[in-house]
Amino acid sequence: MLVDAHGPAHADDVWRRxxxxxxxxxxxxxxxxxDATDDVLAPGTTGTVHGPAGVPVSFTVTEVDPELRSWSWTIGGRFAGAAMEHFVLPAPxxxxxxxxxxxxxxxALLQGYRLPATRALRRLVAPPGGTGSVEDVQAFDFAFAPSYAAAGRAxxxxxxxxTVxxxxQWLYIAYGPWRLVTPVDNVASVEVTGGFAWIKTAGPPHLSLEDRGISFTTNGDRALCLTFHEPVPSIDPTATITHPGATVSVADPEGLAEALGLEL
Known part of the structure; x- marks a missing residue:
C-alpha cells in the first residue's frame, strides 16, 4: 500500500513535522x-500513539535518514509487527x-488505514511556504498516442x-492511481526502447511475466527502460510484488536519463 499527498509546504518543514x-x-x-522517548525521531525511539477513544498503539522507530528525509517504524497492538515507511520528497x-x-x-492488515492516512498527509503538506530554498526537481510528461490515451482513461x-x-534524492512516478517511489541512487542503468504491441502495453501498468518488470506505457514507439539495484514495489496494493525495472514512455527519454545522471 502506498498513499501520498502533494502540497505547498516546503519539504524541510514537512520533514520537521x-x-x-x-x-x-x-x-x-x-x-x-x-508519548515518545525522544523529541525528534531517531533509530530506537519508542513510544505510544493514543488513537481514537485513547486506544494505545506502541511503536519502535527502526530507521531515520535525514538526507533522504525518510523514516520507518514498526507498530504493536492489534497490528503487532506491522511496518511502515515514510518519505518526504520536494516537488517541482x-x-x-x-x-x-x-x-x-x-x-493487507492496514488497508482500512488508507483513507485516514491520505487525509492526514494532505494536512501535513498543506501549510504554505517555508524557510528553505526551492530544490531542483525536474518533471517529465508522458507522450500519449491517441489509442493509448483512450485505453488509459478508463x-x-x-x-x-x-508524470515522472x-x-x-528521489525518483517519483505517478501513473493514474499507481505510484513508484525510489531513491535516485537505486537506478542502476537506463536504455531507450520501443516497438511495443498495443495489446500488451495499453491501459493500466503491465507486469512482465518473464522478469516482473513494470511498464508505464502511453505509446508503442519510444520509452526509457530503468533497471534498479533493489526491486521496487508498485503494481499491486499490498506491495508484495517488486520490480527489478520499469519502463516509462516519457516524451523526452534522453532528458530523463540525463536527469538521473546515467548514460545511454
Whole structure:
C-alpha cells in the first residue's frame, strides 16, 4: 500500500513535522496524543500513539535518514509487527510530497488505514511556504498516442495524472492511481526502447511475466527502460510484488536519463 499527498509546504518543514511526535495530533486527527522517548525521531525511539477513544498503539522507530528525509517504524497492538515507511520528497516548483508505504503482509492488515492516512498527509503538506530554498526537481510528461490515451482513461491515466519527477534524492512516478517511489541512487542503468504491441502495453501498468518488470506505457514507439539495484514495489496494493525495472514512455527519454545522471 502506498498513499501520498502533494502540497505547498516546503519539504524541510514537512520533514520537521513528520519527525517531531508532539506535532502529530495537529495534522493526523486520529491521534489524540503521543508519548515518545525522544523529541525528534531517531533509530530506537519508542513510544505510544493514543488513537481514537485513547486506544494505545506502541511503536519502535527502526530507521531515520535525514538526507533522504525518510523514516520507518514498526507498530504493536492489534497490528503487532506491522511496518511502515515514510518519505518526504520536494516537488517541482516548490512544495513537497509526503509518502507513506506499507509493504507486504503489513499492507493487507492496514488497508482500512488508507483513507485516514491520505487525509492526514494532505494536512501535513498543506501549510504554505517555508524557510528553505526551492530544490531542483525536474518533471517529465508522458507522450500519449491517441489509442493509448483512450485505453488509459478508463483507469484514471491521463496527461494530468501521469508524470515522472526526478529530484536531488528521489525518483517519483505517478501513473493514474499507481505510484513508484525510489531513491535516485537505486537506478542502476537506463536504455531507450520501443516497438511495443498495443495489446500488451495499453491501459493500466503491465507486469512482465518473464522478469516482473513494470511498464508505464502511453505509446508503442519510444520509452526509457530503468533497471534498479533493489526491486521496487508498485503494481499491486499490498506491495508484495517488486520490480527489478520499469519502463516509462516519457516524451523526452534522453532528458530523463540525463536527469538521473546515467548514460545511454
Amino acid at each position: 513528520f519527525t517531531q511526535p508532539d506535532t502529530w495530533p495537529t495534522w493526523a486527527h486520529l491521534i489524540q496524543g503521543v 516548483g516548490g512544495g513537497s510530497r509526503a509518502v507513506l508505504r506499507v509493504p507486504g503482509r503489513s499492507s 483507469f484514471g491515466i491521463t496527461p494530468a495524472t501521469a 519527477e526526478v529530484g536531488p
